[in-house]
Amino acid sequence: MKTHVKALVVGGGAVGTSIAYHLAKAGWEDVVLLERDELTSGSTWHAAGLLPLFNMSYATTHIHKYSVDFYKTLEAETGLNAGFSVVGNLRMAQTKERMDEYRLYATTAETCDVPYEWMTPAQIKERWPLVNIEGLEGAIFHPTDGYINPADVTMAMAKGARQRGVTIERKWQVDGYEWTGSEWKVTLTKMVEKGGNLVPSEETTTITAEHVVTATGNHAQRTAKLLGIKIPAIPVEHQFIVTEPDPALVEYRKNGGAEHPVLRDADAKWYVREERGGWILGPYERNAPARFEYGVPDSFRADLFPLDLERIEEEYMSMIHRLPSSEEVGLKDDFNGPICYTPDGNPLVGPAPGLRNMWLAEGFSFGITAAGGTGYYLAQMMVEGEAEIDMASLDPKRYGSWMTTEYAARKNEEAYEHVYILHHPDEEREAARPLRTAPAYDRQKALGAQFGSVNGWERPNYYGPLDAPADFDHEARSFRRGGWWQYAVDEARAVREGAGLIDATAFTKHLVKGPGATAFLDWFTCNKLPKVGRINLTYALTDHGTTRTEYTIVRLAEDEYYLISAGAWTAYDGDYLRKAADDKKAEMGWIEIQDVTTQWGVFAIAGPKSRDVLKEIVKDADPETVLGNKRFPWLSCRDIELGMVPVRAIRVAYTGELGWELHHPIEMQNHLWDLLMKAGEKHGLKLVGGRAQNWLRQEKSYRAFGHELGRDATPLEADLPRFVDLSKDFHGKAKLEETGIRSKCVTVLIDGPEDADPWGREALYTEDGTRVGRLTSGGYSVAFGKAIGMGYVSPDLAVAGTKLKVKMLDSLWDATVTEDSPYDPKNEKLRADG
Structure with missing residues (x-):
């Protein structure tokens, strides 16, 4: 075995072999893949091999599409047939609401060049007469989709990897990781067969690697312990059954009938595909338990759990309803194996928190579908520094250190159960909640707050009726304007016309100070640093000049700064900030960084009457002037007293009205x-x-x-030149200038349907029907009385007055590019004196 390698990939399933293959294809030599047992011996061997393109995530859809396209090329390269059956994927709908879900997904699919077709029940019956169309509203069909043999595609990728110079070592278990300051020292133990079990031998060795990638599947909890980090990837039981040959199906195929696509009756919570004249049924039922929360037993290899047919009886009966010919067919085989999940159902792909050159590829609930694309995009991140798409939504650091095993297990069970439950864009799932609550939570709840979960925090989404039943928010959800919509309209109008109070406690907050703080932040961010007592909006960039993090920086003293960033990204932002500071300490001097998120609560008060409210409670010798422009101008910070509470007040408002953020000791x-x-x-x-x-x-x-800001666009492409100081040197500057303007962010006003607004996932077209971009945000404007959105188009179209079309509910609606900041473009309301 090699003793020093460029990259060590740990895990020999579909994901691990794809990563090794793509690293070698990207030009890295000395890549070694380790597998503790045999290739495919984890979840890969018992996977059903489906390739569902359907996903509401932009990044995940790109990953799935790459996999489908890539797998079709493997046989020509390796000579191995991966068993790809391109039969298509038919996703049926029993309700109009399910069809709305598909319409929303379809426009997202268009932005990723994923083909689809609409089918009526009659068209389904005509093409596949064994399907009972009773109760169906319609379906979306992906003609390029299908299924594949998981073992065959893994072996094909493994062969392709070997052909490109990758070494694959089996029966070696990782027992320790040690970072030496420049590389990883990895301790290995040879595994041997003993009584049908795989056990450690006396033989050990050490390998050093510049980079390590873990793709350990069901063993992710063991990996987490070895690395001293948290990985919320825990398996959940997944059952599927294989029937004996169905005589009606056999006869249909014998007479020239085309193979059925992968059938998905989402409202019945199952998928079905053909298998040797019979059917495979895979349900996503309720009450499937998490397994291996604290590690996989040594005795568990390519094993299965006992089948629990009672748990899937409802789904089995619904299959018989949809495919009546299957009623008299016996069961041939059954599988109940572990499939890894994460709390949101999306994998963990990217740099490990707190560690250098350690990469995670864990938590794949659709591992076969995601394997090819994960290898491709993760290799880009490792070799080139960034992927061509924004992978932040899959970053392992989207979960912070507050996450526990119990939280992950319960949320992963919920994610499994929700595979086929309607994915409303305004969905809020209930498991493991409430968990992180600010002190005012009970007061807000008593006043009708309907909460969303952001990084574990409970944050009001809107305030409903005081006497709302427990399921009010669930019933208010929709793919159109849900039952919550009018409440949000009234709240938005209150901010524009009077005063509104918003709980922003979940904001991420870091304190950066020390002799090196000023030099570091001046290099780390692209805008000028503010003067003491002032604030600036700025961005930390990636090596490629794209936006890594958005900060509001408050300068408290010459070498002390208070950094505010998005609440959903605390660990993500903190990890990048600390690693960058560590790299610069020797050059710039000592830098201290503290995560003070949980120490400070935040209320944002905004609206033309917000100053009048604060005057009632501010404690000052002259309360009439303390909040005026002379003593407290826009974009400044002051320490004030409200009642008995010392408040770090910042004159800024994310709503665009006169307003303040009131940062306060959370215990008060x-x-x-x-x-x-x-x-x-x-x-x-x-x-x-x-x-x-x-x-x-x-x-x-x-x-x-x-949304608009991410690792696939620069701040200049986001049309934010006023926040980029090109007169100074900063991290990512050269690449930012080299990139130029590939596309540009615009705001559009939309003459949309009367009962729906965009969600920020929709495709944009020119008036002649040419697709030219996509929305990244969407909603309703109370100021203009119509739908509004933000998104990216080619620079020539990013001109106020340009006429576009937005794809909503499978129709094109008129949209017009507006001037930037269509409401109060001169910021007169923000600067208002009083």
């Missing part, structure tokens, strides 16, 4: 809440949730990280 939050509520009574203060705030920020063309 309830006192401050009560003060604000009492003071606001006579000024009509209204409680406002995140959905109204999202609409309001689009009226100001405020870009949001994870």
Whole structure:
């Protein structure tokens, strides 16, 4: 075995072999893949091999599409047939709401060049007469989709990897990782057969690697312990059954009938495909348990769990309803094996938290579908520094250190159960909640707050009726304007006309200070640093000049800064910040970084009457002037006292109105809440949730990280030159200038349907029907009385007045590019004095 390698890939399933293959294809030599047993001996061997393109995630859809296209090329390269049956994928709908889900997905699919067709029940029956179309509304059909043999495609990728110089070593288990400061020292133990089990031998060795990738599947918890990190990838039981040959199916095929596509009756919670004249049924039932929460037993190899037919009886009976010929067919085989999940159902792909040159590829619930694309895009990240698409939504650091095994297990069970449950864009899942709550949570709940979960935090989405039943929010969800919509409209209008109070406690907050802090932040971010007592909006860039993180920087002293970033990305932002500071300490001096997110609560108060509310409770010798422009101008920070609460007040408002962020000691939050509520009574203060705030920020063309801002566009492409100081040197500057403007961010006003607004996943077209871009945000504008959205188009179209079309509900709707910040473009309301 080699003793030093460029990259060590741990795990010999479909994902691991794909990563090794693509690293070698990208030009890396000395790549070694380790497998503790035999290739495919994990979940790969018992996977059903389906290749579903359907996914509401932009990044995951790209990954799945690459896999489908890539697998079709393997036989020509390796001579091995991967068993790809391109039969298509028919996703049926029993309800109009399910068809709305497919319509929303379809426009996302268009942005990724995924082909699809619509089918009526009659067309389904005509093409596949064995299907009972009773109760169907229609279907979406992916003609390029199908299924593949998981073992064969893995072996084909393994052969392709070997042909490109990869060494594959079997029966070696990793027992330790040690970072030496420049590379990983990995301790290995030879595994041997003993009594049918795989056990460690006395033979050990050590291999050093510049980079390590873990693709350990069901063994992710063991990997986490060895690395001293948390990985919320825990398997859940998944059952599927194989029937004996169905005489009707055999006869149909004998008479020239085309093979059935992969059939998915989402409302019945199952998939079905043909298998040697019979059927494979794979249900996603309720109450499937998580397994191996604390590690896989040594005795568990390519094993299965006992089948629990009672648990899938409902799904089995619904298959018989949809395929009546299967009723008299016996069961030939059954499988109940572990399939890894994560709390949101998407894999963990990218750099490991806190570690250098350690990459994770864990938590694949659709591992065969994702394997090819994961290898391709992860190899880009490792070799080139970034992938061609924004992979942030799959980053392992989207879960912070607050995450526990119990949380992951319960959320993973929920993610499994929700595979076929309607994925409303306004969906909020209930498992493991509430968990992280700010002190004012109970007060907000009593006032009708309907909460969403952001990085584990409970944050009001909107305020519904005070007497709302427990399931009010669930019943209010829709792919159109849900039952919550009017509440959000009223909240948004209150901010524009009076005053609104928003809980922004979940904001990520870091304190950066020390002799090296100023030099470091000046290099780390692309805008000028603010003066003491002032604030600036700025961006930390990737090596490729794209946007890695958005910060509001408050300068507290010459060498002390308070950094505010998105609440969903605390670990993601903190990890990048700390690693960058560590790299620069020797050059720039000592830098101290503290995550103070949980120490500070935040209330945002905004609206033309917001100053009047604060005047009621501010403690100052001259309360009439303390909040005026002379003493407290826009984009400045002041320490003030509200009642008995010391407040770090920042004059900025994400809603685009006169307003302040009130950062306060979190233990004093309830006192401050009560003060604000009492003071606001006579000024009509209204409680406002995140959905109204999202609409309001689009009226100001405020870009949001994870939407308009990300690792696939530079700040200049986001049309934010005012926040980029090209007169100074900063990280990523050369690549930013070299990249130029490939596409440009615009705001559009939309004459859409009366009962729906865009969600920020829709395709954009020119008036002649040419697809030219996509929305990244969407919603409703109370200022303009119509739908609004933000997105990217080619620079020549990013001109105010340009006429476009937006694909919504399978129809094209008129849209017009507006000037940037269509509401209050001169920021007169933000600067208002009083």
